[in-house]
Amino acid sequence: MPPPSHRTLDSPGRRRFLSTLGSLSLAIGLGLQPSSAQADFSVQRLRQSMQRLYGPRGLSSLEAWFALVERLAGADLRTQLEGVNDFFNRRIRWIDDIHVWGQEDYWATPLEALGRGEGDCEDYSIAKYVTLKELGIPDDQLRMIYVRARIGRSSITQAHMVLGWYQTPSVQPLVLDNLVPTITPAELRTDLDPLFSFNSDGLWAGGSSQSRADPLARLSRWRSVIERMREQGFI
Amino acid sequence: MSLIKQLWLTVIFILLLAFGGSLFISVTSSRHYIEQEVEIKNRDNANALALTMSQMDKDPVTIGLLLAAQFDTGHYRRIELRDPQGEIIDLREGPEGVTDVPAWFVELVDFEVVPGRAVIQDRWRQYGTLILQSQHSYAYRSLWRSTLALLGWFFLAAVLSLLLAGWIVRTIRQPLRHVVQQAQQIGERRFTTLPAPRTRELREVVMAMNQLSRAVRDMLGEESQKLDLLRRRLQHDSVTGALKRDAFLDQLQTHLESQDSRASGTLALVRLARLAEVNERLGHGDTDALLHVLANRLEQFGKVCGGGVVGRLNGSDFALLLPGSHDLETLRDELGKRFTELRQHNPVPLGLPAALIDYAQGDQRRLLLASLDGALSAAESRGDQSLVIAQGPQRLSLFTSHDEWRCALHEAMSKGISLARYPVLDSEGKLLHFESPSRLRLNSEWQPAGVFMPWISRLELNSQFDLAVIDEAVRDISQRHEPLGINLSAASIQDARFVMELQARLKARPEVAERLWLEIPESLAIHDLARFRSLCQALQPLGCRIGLEHVGAEFTRIADLQDLGLAYLKIDRTLIKEVNKVAEQQTILRGMATLCHSLGILAIGEGVENLDEASMLFELGLDGATGPGIRQHDKPTDC
Structure with missing residues (x-):
């Protein structure tokens, strides 16, 4: 699917002038600084953030993550998927948000999840999603999927989130889950019932990694986590 | 550029700057806000619809119905549903909707709103992508209206502030003009005073100049009193x-x-x-x-x-x-x-x-x-x-009764007045002006003014007669281009209509007014100072010269007259007569001439009998002489 936004070159000069001037004056008025675009994650910034937030224990997890990214870079797809899935399933202990973050549903960034070493289903999914994206897997092949999960053979169901990898949009995805450690094709996961999916498509301005989100957009949970990732040094 | 013009330009510039700035900021910030709002709405609605569709059967009728229901009950420009390959499954599109906003405004603002996108799941598979655009033409309209409202408010504010500025400028300009006028008058040696204006800076200037004027007036008063004392000692018992x-x-x-x-x-x-x-x-x-x-x-x-x-x-x-x-x-x-x-x-x-x-x-x-x-x-x-x-000497009266006089004078005036010409010369024998007493043809003979003037006064024909004289003088000056001196009677200057008529005549002929010297007996001017003052104010701007004749007894009052801008004084013959023989007279005349010169007034001697008197007068510093002893082309001085 083509990236949805083209707010660029084909606009007439006058319009660009108007919008530039307008946003500039607004930015000056509100005291905002335009942030510089970054092509990749910033090792330095991530280390600083981790050090500040979680100290040396978090820092060692982060170093492990760097090592993982370095090891998997250029590897074949299956290895990358498995490597990332295993890394987070092992590193992060599953625990409900209410105990970790003191609130009902908190979406943590990979740095926060690694730093605490614990998180719940969406924290796993986000961390895997971001890492795979870093490894170069295209955005439209990765989707976070809300699913209804049956625990064991009982009829108890639970809200859950997994990461799906789509070879093409119309086929069944591979499911990266923290409940089942191995990567399984979706049709084999009869315990999961998919409801809805999303990814960060449309949140990134035309291929660049700079979020087009306005401060206002952080009110959305998904966008808020993306903003925080940006601040901490991912992306 | 004048101060006032600079003030106006500044006011207008500030107004435009304030308006332009506020309009620009208001439009750009509204535009930004609206773009964000519509974008969020697009995204949320796309997600909500996709979420609903994900839960339904993917039967085309149901999908189509859902799409139509959303589109028809909401405010959308376009909702499209594409399959994973990008082919359109369904499409709803509404009209553009911007009708009552000028096209240039739409083009200038031109909202950039990203459509909302969301994927519809069919179990694990992706069924398709929803792309949703909200209708935002209303935003153009409201932005246009708020711009118009701002424009209206600006014009109101502009009118109010221009009125205010106008008022301020006027309160400055009026006293400023007066101050400039006073400065010019002092430059012309007319020491006028002004009421102090309210503006502090101007007030200080005016007060300083007033002080100067008062000092000069006091000095003049003292000097003229000294001279008058001398004159009284000489002439009075x-x-x-x-x-x-x-x-x-x-x-x-x-x-x-x-x-x-x-x-x-x-x-x-x-x-x-x-x-x-x-x-x-x-x-x-x-x-x-x-x-x-x-x-x-x-x-x-x-x-x-x-x-x-x-x-x-x-x-x-x-x-x-x-x-x-x-x-x-x-x-x-x-x-x-x-x-x-x-x-x-x-x-x-x-x-x-x-x-x-x-x-x-x-x-x-x-x-x-x-x-x-x-x-x-x-x-x-x-x-x-x-x-x-006592029985007076036998006189041959021209007419015997009032009625006869009245008829004769009216007739003579309608036939025309003749002006005699007695030269007033300066020390080098150059003409200052001609003294022009009027002559009327009565009983088929030209009679001098002394014969009929008493009757003119008695019959109250002064204004009429003086206007006729002025008309004749105007005609004479425009033909010969020589300056003439005309006497005005007291009754005329007390007549407001006469003054207005005179003003109108001179205004029409500025080149004549320049050559016209108007004179009034000193005793009459002093007697009715207010009238004389208003006459001077009415006539001087037109360029004619105003002077006093027969000046003598009331010379002390010159301090009261100095601010009127008198052009000349003709000093009475009682002071001139035999001036070459009487030392006291010489002292008085020298003092008078000095005093006149310090005010920029010409001093002219009346009734000069011979060249000896004339040369003494010029030696004493007088500027001109007239009388039986003065003839044109006669060199009055010996040298």
Whole structure:
């Protein structure tokens, strides 16, 4: 699917002038600084953030993550998927948000999840999603999927989130889950019932990694986590 | 550029800056806000619809219905559903919707709103992508309206602030103009004063200049008083304050030869009978006091009649000259009343016989006085209180009754006035202007002003006559291009309509006005200072020169007149006569000339009899001379 936004070159000069001037004056008025675009994650910034937030224990997890990214870079797809899935399933202990973050549903960034070493289903999914994206897997092949999960053979169901990898949009995805450690094709996961999916498509301005989100957009949970990732040094 | 213009430009620039800035910021920030809002709405609605569709059967009818329901009940421009390969499954599109907003405004604002996108799940597979665009043309409309409202408000604010600015500018400009005017007047040596304006800076300037003006006025007052003291010592009797014999006789001569309404009137002779006896009974001091009181009474009477002159001919005889008064019987009765009053207030019986006689232009002074003497002797022999009217010299009167005079004057004026030309020359023999007394053709002969002016006054034709004279002068000047001096009568300057007419005539001919010298007898100007002041203010801006003639007795008042911008003074012949022989006169005239020059006023001597007098005048510093002894092309100075 083509990236949805083209707010660029084909606009007439006058319009660009108007919008530039307008946003500039607004930015000056509100005291905002335009942030510089970054092509990749910033090792330095991530280390600083981790050090500040979680100290040396978090820092060692982060170093492990760097090592993982370095090891998997250029590897074949299956290895990358498995490597990332295993890394987070092992590193992060599953625990409900209410105990970790003191609130009902908190979406943590990979740095926060690694730093605490614990998180719940969406924290796993986000961390895997971001890492795979870093490894170069295209955005439209990765989707976070809300699913209804049956625990064991009982009829108890639970809200859950997994990461799906789509070879093409119309086929069944591979499911990266923290409940089942191995990567399984979706049709084999009869315990999961998919409801809805999303990814960060449309949140990134035309291929660049700079979020087009306005401060206002952080009110959305998904966008808020993306903003925080940006601040901490991912992306 | 003038201060006022700079002020205006600044005001307008600030207004435009404020308006332009606020309009720009308002439009850009609204635009940004609207874009964000619509974008969020797009995204949320796309997600909500995709979420719903994900839960439904993917039956095309259901999908189509859901799409239609969302589209029809909401505010959308376009909702499309594409399959994973990008092919369109379903599409709803609404009209553009912007109708009542100018196209250029739409193009200028041009919202950029990213459509909302969401993927519909079909179990694990992706069924398709929803792309949703909200209708935002209403935003153009509301932005356009708010821009118009802002524009309207700006115009209101602009009008208000321009009114305010106008008011401020006016409060500055009015006093500023006055200050500039005062400075210019001081430059022209007219030391005017202004009421202090409210603006502080201007007030300081005005107060400084006022102080200068007052200092000059005080100085002038002192100087002129000194000169007047000299003149009084020279011309007036020290005991009574009346004119000395010689001075009075000069005055009488001047009147008899004059070209205006002074040329006829009444002359009275009063005697304090048995002066030696009175002196014996009262003592020297009280007698002097009595004489002084008598002279004062006569002086007052003269003032009441207008332009009266009192002289002491010898120890007991007083003469009273009443120009322009012709009713001898009434004058006699009035005088008699005043004498009776004087007698009643006096401890010793007083004999105050008197004789009255009328005079007219051309009468012999000697004969008049002789007749009066005879009549007075007769009156004295008749009793102490007797006042007699003497028989005047036989005169050939042109007309016998008022009506005849009136007809004749009207006829003559309609036929035209002729202006005589007596040159007024400066020290180098150059012409200052021609003195132009008027002539009327009466009984088929050109008569001098002295003959008919008294009748003009008596019949109250002054304004009419003076306007006719002005018309003739205007004609003369535009033909010959030579400056003329014209006399105005007191009655004319008191007539507001005359002043307006005169103003209109001169306004129409500025090149004539420049060559016109208007003169008014000093006594009349002083007598009605307010009128004279307004005449000066009305006529001076037009370029004509205004001056006083017969200046003498009231010279002290020059301090009051200095701010009027008088162009010249003609000094009375009583001060000029035989100036080359009398040292005191020379002192007075030198002082007067100096004083005039310090005010930028020309001093001109009247009634100059010969070249010796003229050259003495120029030596004393006078600027011009006129009179029987002055003829054009005569070199008045010896050199």
